[in-house]
Amino acid sequence: MTFASVGSLVLAGTLLTAALAKRRAPTQFRSILRDLVPGPLVQPLAVVVPAAEALIAALIIAGVATLLSAAAALILVIAFSVALARMWQLGITQDCGCFGEASHASTPASGLLRNAVLAACAVALIGWPPSATWFSDTPSLLVHIVAVAGLFGVWTLTLLLVERRALLIDGEVTL
Structure with a gap:
């Protein structure tokens, strides 16, 4: 299993998760768009971005x-x-809306870190494309799915720990 193979699964899984989350609960994403783009672009981008991610x-x-993909x-x-x-420049520290309303612990800084990993996955896929589709080798597909599920679990746990730490610091949660 190559880095590009795992990277393609991580990249596709992240994009698909983000697209589905934005379509399921678009409020947070639209709110962030209102802060970043002119008003007439908010609604079109709220539709086009998740569609592009899914495609x-x-x-x-x-x-x-x-x-190309x-x-x-x-x-x-x-x-x-x-x-x-x-x-980050505007001082917006709330959730980026990258995953709809699914993640309340994501900040611009953590989003940039995640995007660095996703960019590395895309570059690996460009430089070393997998030789076959995932469906041609079922055991390999299962290994990929387990690997991505593990990475997703680690990412989710990290976000939960960051959120818990923030709540502890703010005094909203006691031990």
Whole structure:
């Protein structure tokens, strides 16, 4: 299993999770968009961004136009990073809305860290594309799924610990 193979699954899984979360609960994402873009662009971006995330994820999973879909993912991650940097510059410390309302512990700084990992996955996929689609080798697919589930679990645990720490510091939770 190559880094590009794992990277493609991480990238596709993250994009798909973000797209579904934004479509399920779009309020936080729209709120952040209102702070970053002119009013007339909020609604179109609230629709187009999750659709683009889902489409790119589907192309990566299917192994269709791998270089193009990885390049599109990289461009999307860079655009998200610019938005996160702008949030940081404006002093917006609330959740980035990257995953709809699913994550309340994500900040612009943690989002930039996550995006650095996703950019590395996209670059690996561009430089070393997997030789076959995931569906051609079922045991390999299962290893990929377990690896991504583990990474997702570690990421979720990290976010929960950060949120708990913030609540402890604010005095909202006692031990």
